[in-house]
Amino acid sequence: MPIKESELILNSDGSIYHLNLKPENISNTIIFVGDQDRVSKVTSHFDSIEFETQKREFKTQTGHYKGKRITVISTGIGPDNIDIVLNELDALVNIDFKTRKIKDTLNSLNIIRIGTSGALQEEVNIDSFLISTHALDMNGMLHAYKTDTIRTPKLEEAFIQQTNWHKGKANPIIVKGSSTLQKLFEGDHIHKGLTATAGGFYGPQGRVLRLAIQDPELNSKMDTFNFNGVKITNLEMETSAIYGLSSLLGHQAISLNAIIANRVLGTFSKDSNTLIENLITYALNKITD
Template sequence: MPGDSEDPNAEVQYHVAVGPGDVADAVLLPGDPDRVDKVTALWEDHEEVAHHREYRTATGTYDGAPVSVTSTGIGSPSATIAVEELARVGVETFIRVGSCGAIQPDMAVGDLVITTGAVRQEGTSDEYVREDYPATADGEVVSALVAAAERLGYDYHVGVTMSADSFYAGQGRPGFGGFEAAGSDALIEELQAANVKNVEMEAAAILTVASLYGLRAGAVCSVYANRVTGEFRTEGASRAAETASLAVKLLARMDEVKREAGVDRWHAGLTI
């Protein structure tokens, strides 16, 4: 094995610039660094602990539960770097918090999409594992996100997400000068027929890498656009952030109940 030019076992991580004790066991992962402020505005308290490149991290509490947030920038490569380095300092639960395009006609702008699994159209996860390995969300995280959305009264949809590497050609949009990638004209219709709910750019890689490492991960995104109706508004980001923050609180309680019951996995026979 060749030597590493940046030690992955160093105390302070090379890209995200956090070390042990800087972050909670659960971290929310928005893309936009500016969205960190929208997330922490929902918490009781917080402190920014690092800001390097696109990676901005804050740690605080939501309803008494420790929680952190780290922005990942756009796309799966940078999101996977965040998962890798945060895992090295002890993070065990990751929840992507973002925006997406809905591709089913009954989904309104501002609704939430809770991901159960993802189509791996991005390329980052291919560098980790064979292409037929599934990108699946952890069942406990999905349950906590659904419970949080229900408690908050937010409209939500649950199902499969497609993650692309390109905002334009990879999502069936025309490129510069009207360029169209091969197959892009049929992409959205094929995904609709497969009952895929939404399109975004990070979930598949986050879910895949977390699963490979035995960590919990999920995703909740606000619908900014409906590709069927043509509607677009930047609406609902705080709903996704609040749902994910409450989900962290519920996961902490679920973990307590599991310990009390002497079981390893949450199941329907337990209650919080």
């Protein structure tokens, strides 16, 4: 049965609603960045750019780097934006826009997030790189979908118990990243760990300005979380949504984090732009290796 127009929304030119993209505009290798200005920082390394568009915070450029076709998309901030971006990217490769039907043969995308993050462990030093082996969804977005096949129940239960997780909040969901992409990007100088994804920057990450927060001790509880050696290494706002939706839709995803702050030590990078630039070049060269 064709997907209704109210569910799969297309623009007058046939592009997908929010991203303003047509299937031919994207590669199977896609880099996510949060900031729209960071798209050009990635593509400035490209040999050529064949396509670009922007609608709202979603800026896209597709081009070639060392002979490989790569797409770079800015997602904006937060798991709700990832819900839009990943569902629309999947539609571009796995739904026939003419018939509005799911294709018989499904395509799998390789999705690489290049983003910034704050460390929750003293040993994860600022100005370093970190690969998210798993992602902890603390924001509840994934509960809109059937997630039984992608969850890690023992880790989730341990987190609930060790943090005395409030029953009024959505139960945490922990999802594994792509083992294939992890092997591609890992190195001796790169940290690895469980990344927590919050639904906001202030209260959800334990920051207090004028508003009291439900659990002032949550960050310290996450700092000390340990389940069979698995620790929560860092905190950001997109990875769990990327891992959860990618796993459900059959795509490969990895999150590469530039550690610009250490929340335990209260330190912040003095040259975050250079750190991010170094992560960009590292990722591009690993993709083409």
